[in-house]
Amino acid sequence: MQEAEFSPMPSGPALTEPQKALLKLGLKRDIDLALHLPLRYEDETRITRLADAREGQTVQIEAVVTDNHIAFRPRRQLVVTVDDGSDACVLRFFSFYPSQQKALAVGARIRARGELKGGLLGWQMVHPVCRSAAGELPQALTPVYPTAAGLPQSYLRKAILAALGRADLSDTLPPPALGPLGLQPEWDLGRTLRFLHQPGPDTALATLEDRSHPAWQRLKAEELLAQQLSQIEAKRERDALRAPALAARRGGLHEQLLAALPFALTAAQRRVVEEIAADLGRAVPMHRLLQGDVGSGKTVVAALAAAVAIDAGWQCALMAPTEILAEQHFRKLIGWLEPLLAPRGLRVAWLTGSQRKKERAQMLAQVASGEAALVVGTHAVIQEQVQFQRLALAIIDEQHRFGVAQRLALRSKMAEAGHEPHLLMMSATPIPRTLAMSYYADLDVSTIDQLPPGRTPVVTKLISDSRRDEVVERIRAQLAQGRQVYWVCPLIEESEALDLTNATATHQALSQALPGVLVGLLHSRMPSPEKKAVMALFEGGQMAVLVSTTVIEVGVDVPNASLMVIEHAERFGLSQLHQLRGRVGRGAAASACVLLYSPGDNGRLGETARSRLKAMVETADGFEIARRDLEIRGPGEFLGARQSGAPLLRFADLVADAALLERVRELAPVMLDRHAELARKHVARWLGGRQDYLKA
Template structure:
């Protein structure tokens, strides 16, 4: 066997950046550019600009005050400039000896004592000036720019950059059609010095437009191919029976469904009746009634003789669903000899073994739980419908695991994913192109609008006074503290301190504390006291973000609101206003040492105060955070767009959506080449 050569440090670093293939290198585009095409005289330079000069060293010395530094004075014939180096080696001192002529590039700072540059780049003067701007690439430790530039250049030379967009495809929006892929890449790696730097940096240059069109096309091809593969699979057709469980559940409900709930319920029922697996996202604002729609879908599956699984991200939320669904369904299931099973990580072994037996025998028609539902030892007898709540909180692997619980090859269960974080249209077109989307766009009657107030942390006493007023009227209050992973210990200490302060300020009132580190039985005990009305104030980290339903709670205070994401703030606000009482959400913000709230945080707080509409909130959240963060890059697995911007490139996205199906039909080889070029192995993630 031939020996495999050990990789050098820069080669390992290239792989760490995901640059394994020639095409990966060719598509690793510069972050910015440096203009080394001209030399300026110091007398013509401007304060703050990055300039390249040629000058002779007139003096060099090591100074020790105010800190050790190498100070080199140079003269270009028009003026002098001082170069300061805070880290330096003897070899550098030798190379910068008096009389040496240098080519120097750095940011010029002008002061009372004349021009200076701190840590400029330099080399011996002479040699031709480059004709193109010098690219600067994003890199990692152990991978110098010079090595990366050479690697990118060789990748660019070797990569297959043949055209994959078919000649019979409709032309892309104007600017994207002027350049070929090869021309675009060669230009963007080495742009001529006469090009507008602004057009390069804001990605508006035609070469950028071409790349964005190709990237969006790759994403659409991958999504639509995934949809076709998915449609080729088979699932059990589940028809709603006349007079069956679905109708019995509707008749037994103590409330009427809204028009939106009925419409969405019919969309789901139509999909379930087909023999193709449903792959549907059910989105609706906080409190719009998604759980009952899911229960009606479960009733159809159970009626047809199959099992249904519902998975939620937290035990509190799973238990909330469990209570509601048991109340609605168990009276109808018991006469049929069927049960609702409950599976979580904190269960005792005896109870868990009993539940696993119920699931395996098929006696548990509905299985509700957390990640425990997808563990290997959970064997369903006949799973036909998988429901995932707050789907964005689960990773791709977990969704695939739940879909893999069906025993028969070539078949998979119908999948219903629920989300209270509505997906803006451009995101749905792009990242969810392989899903059907159903939207509940109407709140049940009797929900009171929540008034949102922004209040500075310095007015905390007024907020506590407001709490007293609510408690006097027999209402309950949430006080939410942030919990950020990096500062978890500090945050838990703050939550505990807030709990003590409120207990002291509200004598005679039961004030509870709930956080992620508490044992599950303790969490349940606290929640049941609050749900039962005995506890007046609940101090909590974001464990109560989703699913908690206490209609008597009419005030929510969110401490350090500037540290929360927009959709998270909206989810939290949705915990109040669930009854008939007028409700309010107070966003307590802290301006910190600077006395100012950051720009992004200010935009989030402003959006919260201005609208209660989850879809508008989602649109603004996408504007503020961009799609990567909005989707949660870690969990979504969706290859995030590197070049295109969903907010500004909608015309290119529309073009890609139109071209993709025809390309898959008429040019399958080109489509495969295009997907491979742009996505490599990442397209697998889009199939979840």
Template sequence: MPAAQASPAPAKALSEPQKALRKLGLARDIDLALHLPIRYEDETRITKLRDAHGGESVQIEGTITDNHVAFRPRRQLVVTIDDGTDTCVLRFFSFYPSQQKALAVGNRILARGELKGGLVGWQMVHPTTRAAGGDLPTALTPVYSTVAALPQAYLRKAVQAGLSRADLRETVPPEFAARLGLRSEWSLREALQFLHHPGPDTSMAALEDRSHPAWQRLKAEELLAQQLSQLQSKRERDRLRAPALPARPQGLHEQLLQALPFALTAAQRRVGEEIARDLALAVPMHRLLQGDVGSGKTVVAALAATIAIDAGWQCALMAPTEILAEQHFRKLVGWLEPLLAPHGLGVAWLTGSQKKKERDAMLQRIASGEAALVVGTHAVIQDQVQFRRLALAIIDEQHRFGVAQRLALRSKMGAESAEAGVEREPHLLMMSATPIPRTLAMSYYADLDVSTIDELPPGRTPIVTKLVADSRRDEVIERIRAQLAQGRQVYWVCPLIEESEALDLTNATATHEALSTALPGVLVGLLHSRMPPAEKKAVMSLFEGGQMGVLVSTTVIEVGVDVPNASLMVIEHAERFGLSQLHQLRGRVGRGAAASACVLLYAAGENGRLGEAARARLKAMAETADGFEIARRDLEIRGPGEFLGARQSGAPLLRFADLATDTQLLQAARDLAPVLLDRHPEWAQRHTARWLGGKSEYLKA
């Protein structure tokens, strides 16, 4: 019988602080080194009370002359300290016996906190205290963002240990450092050492606004890592193969152009040609088609689909909501079905709410190739959906989809498209009605080719936008009556479905009841995301058919609803919506010949005023209808997260650089990335590994 093998020693269990470090994403030494303070406390000097000013954060040293527990107005520990020039009362509303003992009368302590002056003298509430004696620190004390199980003292030690162990050798060759704006006196190690422990004479303003040279060093390196990662992703994708789909003279593409009841704008023709050039290549297209609300992206997508179908391949179009997917389906069936039918081909419809019999029939049509174009929601990427030959994937409102969902669509080319020894994927066209600001396109979307439809089709009426306080709701209802009397229709959008204790907002259901009462004889509909699909469809059908005068809705109508007779949009609690979302909602009106308006109904806070960000959003909406200007302002107000949506899930948003203020650094990093990757690939690899770890994988989707 073989001797029993010694079982491996059990892995050492992580302590609570170690688990908390992992939760913060601080697994590597470099992660700890790059976990920078959110603010600093000055423990390097002691201030005499006679020299202090109210409202300052100061550190005082003195002897405790009194210590007692008071019970009015609530239980608290009250400690009096005398520094020889004046006295100060320290108040603790939560305290422990050990703390009470450390603050015994006669003990000499250091106390640091915000000094408040009143009629009864100086006081501090919940100051930081420690025993006096020993040398004072020579640098500012860092304060880090943390979680409950991770005290500052433990985190400071962990960061310092990570900083001392991390490999901080240069990853930018010396001859390129100046091109990136890196100053020789600030190496990465020196910059990090300084930012974790700046000297007491450092300008706090330069630390807070990140203009200090040490901050500039970090921001430049971070932007370079991002640019390198994006460029590597693009080059890797360019090595893949896709079906070459040249446009056929007199083919479906030309036939659709002739059959359309309108002429394309110059911008639509231009972006159509850009897409057609990409499709003709055997390299996968990876293009973002952006255009303002109503600029006509769907017809451009339809023209791209005809090129793929003409070459004997299939095309899939995926939209985030059933309402938007159905809107596309109806348009595409109307345009394409007459052209496809003579060839025995058609358009398939696929959603999660379909009955099994209908769904099975659609799956059969897709697998056989008879469905040349498949339109649907997330259902398009489910396992049981098998394409015969997929060559083009179109994703609408791409920021609403995650990385995994886009990758799933790209992996569905079908058995007949396989080619021995060649890695293939379909061409990808992503569409967005939220224009991407230039700095965002240069950074997070650097791996994409971007096509822009920058003009609206003729006949679109300008939309007048009005800001109206919630107290004037009755006037808004009068305006609705006037629009209905002219035979027009109205949207009323609410932010919530049900009452929430956290947000005291009027909900869609209550608004629906109130408007039904206020507008007797008018059919007022209700639409929200929790309704069964059949019910949603019935409501939309009544509104689109003109029988329903007012549609009360949550943001499910944000995209894809096209009712030319709707001339008034009321957005309730507009201060709660993002700027891009407000612009999307406004785009649901102004689709016909009638003069259209958008009323932004806002509720001020308890002090009767709007918050700064909300005021900036509403002001931007009232001042401009230009989607690109809206997007630029949204980036300023909210940062990049709103635009990226799930694109970056798990991937790094910039932690240190700011796209609004660091444009020059971004441009320098963008220029240097290809040079560094070509001449020093090993340096480039070390640089991205340091800054991104494994996260760069997410940038490839």
């Protein structure tokens, strides 16, 4: 049974402003409105006497207007004095309409709700909510909803109340599921939603605010269940598709590559290679996430997977989010694979948006003919004119930087109907366990939890911006030893909103402070040939210091760089700081990362920034960093565009509700098998059209 639309909802220009705003908020169906819960509640069910009130309390008073005039000092304002029989109170309005002034005429009996401020001159409220005292007091707390421009609270309240009356709120949870999920049977979905929209005045507000009330537990469980059901369904649908079975043969290309590598794989890399090879050998599309900390050696694992596909007579595509990262992969893969592919008449091709037309046409022809066995590039790889002859394996690096549509486009490059290429996604941002259990429940996860030998531990120092001169001295000392240095800035232009030292100014300052030293500048708005020229100088060792924005976050590998300075470190996300730190310590030299921070106007860092910087100093373990990042920021950093941009979890919290998530995970497959119709209805109710995003 489909959920009813919020009707009447005409289409096109006939829509009113509030109706357009409802659609903008994604409130299209009755159930969408029913699940649009209040941000907070206002208690308009009781009247407080001024004589009984306390300073700073938000109260509702009922009083008679005794004076009403416009004052002009210190600024124009409407000043209304009211008396409730126990004391007087002044109501001040700095913006007001003539109709408002009229409604508050002397003699009118009104109810005013706001924060009471006391002083030598008595009680006052600034911009209280006022209405006539006629009529009964409400019997429930008044909900205050998240809204948008053009959508008044009064309209939203009526729309939600009407939707609650029309929506199908019948239970989709089978009764045996309630006990294992710790839910109270009397709190079914209908009662839960009606209560949360209009809780009684005797409800403890704290249980609503901290979401510990039984009604909240019911909603969280339902939401997590919808997500799990959708993920398992997506996985089962994909398991019904076909993919080429790519068996790794003895003495094949991947073994030749292993023998030719100038280093031995770590035990973790060998384990992951075997997991991927087992997936590729099946005729079901692989859907695997390869996660490993910065520098753990994911590219060589990808190369070995590509070798298996090529050896079986198929093509492979590797897509990276930035040209710098794509080129880094390309150079490594050419070095490892080209000597083995050339005798077979095959090669590694390069596709990017900045290519010249002639070079691009040549690459496209090689891809279409099958001569290009491995195609490496940016999002240019998924453009329409790119036609693969036999694509069997798609590898996506830094997968959270790509949107759903881009990932689906790469998977659709396989010519055979009903077939999909195997998909290997790579991430240097390790996924915390609760996130892997929820948003990534449809993926198989391989983890490289061991760094290759020879990686030097990086010492992380937290230094105030006021000690900048000491940092420059430290750079001089590193340069004297023949080392190289990164200096990362968060912005490339002056911005009124963020008064930051920009990359250009830092570049000039460092050039002056370090005479005779080649200091380079790299930022995202530079033309591609310029970026390449700067990177070539730095990688070649001629350039000693590279001032850069975060374009060097991933993919840059300069073993001689031993110092990373991150300016305004308090403005970066935790996993981004960790990624940047991973650019040093790639050689034998002792390496350091300096986090330069600027305290705010009050001389202190914000709570979130302090938590991030503390985590960076305390640990270099990517998995611990990821766990703390999830606690600090929530799941957005890890997910990227896995969904439509709207967070799939509005009510449950992955950290606080981890135990509930565990129970829901056990229940979901059982419900799909035994109560398929209820499961389908449950997912449609909660996710609507958004479930498609989980399949990418």
